[in-house]
Amino acid sequence: MKIDNVDLHILEELQKDSRLSMRELAKKVNLSPPSVTERVRRLEDAHILKQYTIAINYEQLGLTVDCYVEVTMKNGEYERFKSFISTYPYTQFCERIAGQACFITKLKLPNLQELESFINEVTPFAKTISHVVLSTVEMQHTTMNHLRNKPTV
Numbered sequence: 001m002k003i004d005n006v007d008l009h010i011l012e013e014l015q016k017d018s019r020l021s022m023r024e025l026a027k028k029v030n031l032s033p034p035s036v037t038e039r040v041r042r043l044e045d046a047h048i049l050k051q052y053t054i055a056i057n058y059e060q061l062g063l064t065v066d067c068y069v070e071v072t073m074k075n076g077e078y079e080r081f082k083s084f085i086s087t088y089p090y091t092q093f094c095e096r097i098a099g100q101a102c103f104i105t106k107l108k109l110p111n112l113q114e115l116e117s118f119i120n121e122v123t124p125f126a127k128t129i130s131h132v133v134l135s136t137v138e139m140q141h142t143t144m145n146h147l148r149n150k151p152t153v
Contacts, residue, residue: 001046005148012144018052065109066133070101077125
């Protein structure tokens, strides 16, 4: 599927607010609602638009500590770790990576004691390096905006 700047603009607007009606989205990208509906359907059919999500304020839920943890397996315990992390309640994501560590995972935790508990639980089969988030830098750009300035995708 060939993606043009209008498609990228649609994706950018949906990233900002996935609850936009087709009429509202059409106004933002200067197209008719039927044209926007067709483009969104094409993006969905091509699996470029995979899902519509919401943004949750985790601090309001008491999850105030963001932490990235590098995890390196001991004795090839990959399946044991994958089983553990897939059910750990504070996991945001877990990715298999190249480099010194085997995985990187992001945790949203209520406190640092929970981080200590996490480390204690995985220590029998993995080594960890934790990175606690102190603040977040707000981005002035989006990936879609960057792609719009390239020739064609």
